[in-house]
Amino acid sequence: MRRLWALVAAVVVVLSGWIGLGAAPAWAYDNPDLLPDHPTPVIDLARALTDPQREALEAELEDFEHVSGWKLRVLTQYDRTPGYAVKDFWHLDERSLLLIADERGGNLLNFNVGDALFALMPRTFWVELQTRFGNQYYVRDNGEDAAIVDALHTVKGCLEIGGCQVVPGLPTEQWVLTLGTSIVGGLIVGFAAYPRKEGRTVEWAWVLLLSPLWVILFGIFGVAPIVTRTSDLLPLARNALGFAGAIVAAYLIAQNTVGKARFKEGES
DSSP states (O other): OHHHHHHHHHHHHHHHHHHTTTSOOGGGGBOGGGSOSSOOSEEETTOOSOHHHHHHHHHHHHHHHHHHOOEEEEEEOSSOOOBTHHHHHHTOOTTEEEEEEOTTSSSSEEEEEOHHHHHHSOHHHHHHHHHHHSSHHHHHHHOHHHHHHHHHHHHHHHHHTTOOSSOSSOOHHHHHHHHHHHHHHHHHHHHHHSOSSTTOSOOHHHHHHTHHHHHIIIIIIIIHHHHTTOOOSHHHHHHHHHHHHHHHHHHHHHHHHHHHHHHHHHHO
């Protein structure tokens, strides 16, 4: 009997979940009651922005829409959301971008992107935009308001120049990553270049053989992310110096190691 009652209870729980007994009402995902009673490009339910910030952002987005025709909208939410009701409220279309800020997920920012925007900025752009400004570290250091405003300003800047393939700007952590890959690429060249036979200075055959590896590390991961995101030559020069310095260091280390090994063989 206990097993029978346990089975009945399990069935009741499952059915109650299906028909919504004891659950939040379905209109929580389409609740027009949470919409403001006046036209506005910003709905700040989570109070992520101060009143002056919200008013300034509203004026900025309205002016940008009037000049360019691109419709940028912001919805911040936490435990309440108007859900799909915002689509009719804002008349979202292919020239619209809806930025949704919700701190309950692993990333603050989410984007609902119109098809016309995808033609100017690919999906990889939006993924990078989300991870750069919506990650927990950026939000912790700069605040939710800055994450929202900075992401919108980046989109506006790209639309003003006709689109972007990558997010402009080079954050410090991304530059450190490019520097690291440049150094690793240089180490590979340095170790490959050390001569294996007497009478040679550089083993060009080994350098060319390993070129797919170090070209990817230095060229694709060390240089390309910089030149596509900024015109600043300083990070590019630093990466080039790191690449060249790693070559010299690896070459000298290999020379010293092989020299000691040959010396020990001579003693023996």
